[in-house]
Amino acid sequence: MNDLSGKTILILATNGFEQSELDVPHAKLKEAGATVHIVAPEAGEITGWDQKDWGRAVKVDKTIAEVSADAYDAIVLPGGQMNPDTLRGTPEALTLIKRFFEQGKVVAAVCHAPWLLIDTGIAKGRRLTSYNTMKQDMINAGAMWEDSEVVTDKGVVTSRKPDDLPAFVAKIIEEVNEGRHERRAA
Template sequence: MSQPVDGKRVAILATHGFEESELAVPKGKLEHQGIVVEVISPDGKGIRAWAEKDWGQTYEADKALDQASPKDYHALVLPGGLFNPDTLRQDEQALSFVRHFFEAGKPVGAICHAPWILINAEVVKGRTLTSYPSVSKDLENAGARWVDEEVVVDNGLVTSRKPQDLDAFCHKLVEEIREGRHAGQTA
């Protein structure tokens, strides 16, 4: 059964080196739907984007990770980039935050290199995902099925490959948020 999205809350978990468009575009599209979006960073301070080939803007965080309760959010978005997911996948507090969404059956969107975080959170085994191509072998080694598609949805988990896939990624993410909890979304 489809639910309204207006007023739902979504967390975007990121740190320095996230791909700028992979945070800015989903944030804007979700907010356009009436969804409340909060950027969560490890220390609650501003985080600097990577804008394709060089450093981009600094984005203010709404909360520090230790002040954010995953219970307060209906869904989670993980932007990619190279530096951002590599840092977050080594942060046990971030991994615990991510795992909560899977344990609660809440939608999660991960794009580009962000599935690295999902691998370390141990939530990809038996799932079908896509990602930036260089992450494919890592996903397969973690027990996931990797496919080269614009967007893949697997029981509330939405994944895409790169910034050029953002329209499809955001469309499916809103759809999954509208559907609500997914019984197949487990840790």
């Protein structure tokens, strides 16, 4: 079922997100009927990175301080190198991601965004994928890393790169429709 009517999804990003890794999930999840909010540490706009140069700005719908995991069905974490690296240093972002995980909600990370799964402790003991240069980071964090287009472990969805976005978004939709996921700490 590809219908996300009545579902609300949060995309967490800051300056330097990989443009397609925010734009594609944002468009496709809205197309599936979800309400999608772009959330950032600060209000205003955030600017993407489009492969080799700055991309375009997108409007921030809400700040981290204005949201709660309670109001959403899933969190999507775009990659790029700068975006997740900056968010790793933002304690409120890590706390928000952990709350989604603790509530059994979908946590989806693409490319370099699984760094956030390392820093929240979510990676440990889970089957995950990421951009290939992060393989050792993931293994060192206790993840069972796979070189696959998309890997899902009890509602934690990870994907490697922008080419994998169609499969990534399809898996997010499937997992959101499944509902809450029973998890235990690794």
